[in-house]
Amino acid sequence: MPRIIAITNQKGGVGKTTTAVNLSAGLAHSGKKVLLLDIDPQGNSTSGVGVDKNKLTSCMYDSLINETPVHNIVVNTEIDGLMVAPATIDLAGAEIELVPTISREVKLRNLLRDIHMDLDYIIIDCPPSLGLLTVNALTASDSALIPIQCEYYALEGLSQLLNTIKLVQNHLNTALEIEGVLLTMYDSRTNLSAQVSEEIKNHFKDDVYKTVIPRNVRLSEAPSYGQPIITYDNKSKGAEVYLQLAEEVLAVE
Numbered sequence: 052m053p054r055i056i057a058i059t060n061q062k063g064g065v066g067k068t069t070t071a072v073n074l075s076a077g078l079a080h081s082g083k084k085v086l087l088l089d090i091d092p093q094g095n096s097t098s099g100v101g102v103d104k105n106k107l108t109s110c111m112y113d114s115l116i117n118e119t120p121v122h123n124i125v126v127n128t129e130i131d132g133l134m135v136a137p138a139t140i141d142l143a144g145a146e147i148e149l150v151p152t153i154s155r156e157v158k159l160r161n162l163l164r165d166i167h168m169d170l171d172y173i174i175i176d177c178p179p180s181l182g183l184l185t186v187n188a189l190t191a192s193d194s195a196l197i198p199i200q201c202e203y204y205a206l207e208g209l210s211q212l213l214n215t216i217k218l219v220q221n222h223l224n225t226a227l228e229i230e231g232v233l234l235t236m237y238d239s240r241t242n243l244s245a246q247v248s249e250e251i252k253n254h255f256k257d258d259v260y261k262t263v264i265p266r267n268v269r270l271s272e273a274p275s276y277g278q279p280i281i282t283y284d285n286k287s288k289g290a291e292v293y294l295q296l297a298e299e300v301l302a303v304e
C-alpha cells in the first residue's frame with residue numbers, strides 16, 4: 052500500500068501546491084513511484100507538473116462524483132515515476148454536489164482503496180478550506196503535512212485545522228497522524244520569520260521538519276513553465292531544500 056500524505060492548511064497561499072509538486076518530484080527523483088493527487092479546484096498542482104488542464108477530458112471531479120476509477124483519470128508527467136490525478140475547475144462543483152450524497156466523507160478513501168497502480172506515495176494537494184474535499188483527503192490519508200508560512204498571523208486558524216484533524220481522527224480515520232509541520236517562505240533577513248519559526252517550534256516541537264523552505268524566486272517561477280523545481284533549476288536553493296524535505300519524508304518509512 053502506498054503512503055498517503057495530505058498537504059493541508061486552510062489558509063491560502065502558504066505553499067501547499069509548491070510543496071505538493073516539489074515533494075512529489077523529489078520523492079520520484081529518489082526512485083519512488085508517486086501519484087500527485089490534486090483536489091484543489093484551482094488545479095495548480097496539475098499545471099505545475101506540465102499538464103494542460105484545457106486538454107483534459109476527465110479529472111478528480113469524475114472520480115469523486117461519477118465514481119470513475121482514479122487510475123482511469125491519471126496522466127503521466129515528464130518526470131520519471133511521477134503521475135498526476137488532475138483537477139480542473141469542475142471540481143469546485145464537487146464540494147457542493149458531495150453534500151447530499153451517502154458516505155460523502157469517505158469517497159476518496161474508497162477510491163484509493165480500489166486504485167490499481169503500483170505506487171509508493173500518494174501526495175494530495177488540498178484546497179484552502181476545511182470543506183468536504185479536505186475532509187475527504189484527511190479521511191483517505193495516513194498523515195497530514197502542514198505547511199506554515201513564516202508570516203504575520205501564521206498561527207491564526209491553526210487551531211481550527213488541528214480541530215478538524217482531531218474530528219477526523221475521532222470519527223472517520225483513527226490512524227491519521229501529523230506527518231510534519233513545514234516552515235515555508237522563510238526570510239532570513241527578517242526578525243519576523245525567526246520569531247514565527249520559534250513560536251511554531253515551541254508549539255509543534257519534534258513535528259517540525261529540520262528542512263526550512265526559504266523564499267526563493269526560482270520556486271515561484273517554476274510553475275509558469277509547468278515544471279517542478281528540480282527540472283526547472285536543479286542548482287537552485289529551492290531544489291536543494293525540497294530534495295532535503297523528500298529525504299526527511301523518506302526517513303520516516
Ligand SMILES: Nc1ncnc2c1ncn2[C@@H]1O[C@H](COP(=O)(O)OP(=O)(O)OP(=O)(O)O)[C@@H](O)[C@H]1O
Nearest residue numbers: 063064065066067068069179236265266267270271
Ligand atoms: N518558498 C517560496 N519562495 C517564493 N515563492 C513561493 C514559495 N512558496 C510558494 N511561493 C509562491 O507563493 C504563492 C502561493 O504558493 P502556493 O500556491 O504553493 O500556496 P497554496 O497554499 O497552495 O495556495 P492556495 O491556498 O491558493 O492553494 C505562489 O505564487 C508560489 O509560487
